[in-house]
Amino acid sequence: MQRDIWAGVDIGGTKAAVVLSRNPPEVLSRIEFATLPARGPQVAIEQMVAGLHKILSELKSSTASLRGIGVSCGGPLDPHTGVIQAPPNLATWIDVPIVKILATEFGCPVVLENDANAGAMAEHRYGAGKGTHHMVFLTMGTGLGAGIIIHDRLYRGANDMAGEVGHVRLTQKGPVGYYKAGSVEGWASGGGLAQIAKSVLNDARRNGRKTLLLELPHEQGITAKDVGLAAEKGDAVARRILTICGRKLGLALAILVDVLNPERIVIGGLAMRLGDLLLKPARESLRKEALQPSLAACSVVPAMLGERIGDIAALCVAMGDTRASAAAE
DSSP: OOOOEEEEEEEOSSEEEEEEESSTTOOSEEEEEEOOGGGOHHHHHHHHHHHHHHHHHHTTOOGGGEEEEEEEEOSSEETTTTEEOOOGGGTTOOSBOHHHHHHHHHOSOEEEEEHHHHHHHHHHHHSTTTTOSSEEEEEESSSEEEEEEETTEEEOOTTSOTTOGGGSBSSSSSOEETTEETBHHHHSSHHHHHHHHHHHHHHHHHTTOOOGGGGSSOGGGOOHHHHHHHHHTTOHHHHHHHHHHHHHHHHHHHHHHHHHOOSEEEEOTHHHHHTHHHHHHHHHHHHHHSOHHHHHTOEEEEOSSGGGHHHHHHHHHHHSOOTTOOTTO
16 A cells, blocks of 8 residues: 555644644644643543544555654654653653654654754745745744754754753843743743733732733733733733833844844744734844844744644654654664
């Protein structure tokens, strides 16, 4: 039987998905399920395996049809051995040999990649980075990570740790991200934005400023989504929160522009959802900080693949570097 189907597995802390494709980025079939990390990895892996078998059977295909499986997951992980090493959002997934498990079950090459690198591959091949040779992709979700494309190839670094821009310290004090106060992740991520919101709202309360955010029942639990919705309604305090976050994001972008000299920086997650509410102050800060010749060669844009990026990223992993394959082991 001809091997003509790619499979992708996108593993997140809240949900996971399995997809099939003959011609990426088109998706033939998809199943999504809750990851439920508190119950350990076994439940999700069983659903993963069962889901792939199910959608293969619905296509009247078998495991012999699979050309390869790509797994996209948050780090830390080891792409060489194919092991997931207890990411923060999957704390019970301790040294899970996901490549070996799937390769044994399906008998095809299996590749594991962290989600920032996978997202970079997807946006470079099919999204906002298409046509560029030097690109940076930022995942701006609960945390912040980066995937770097240089000369059309994913840059991994000496031991696959390249791209951890979230760990860079911007200020000596500030919101905590990546276990570090004042880090890029602390200032410019969903988790960091929630911390900024708490501080700004405390100031608004002391000074009697009105804001839709103070009308929410539990402001300690205010999320980036809450801030975005209020800002879209014209709420001045919410817009101030996004401006603070955006300006710090701009400082991080300036570092990337000065050091890597990319043609394009593509930002997913919050930037994709909030648009210019976040990117306008980021670009203003970037213009003040970056070297002008480098900045003139670089554009900063939101990701294009939207909510499909996890699926397409996993398929790109399947089609790309196969060094972590355990199919024949």
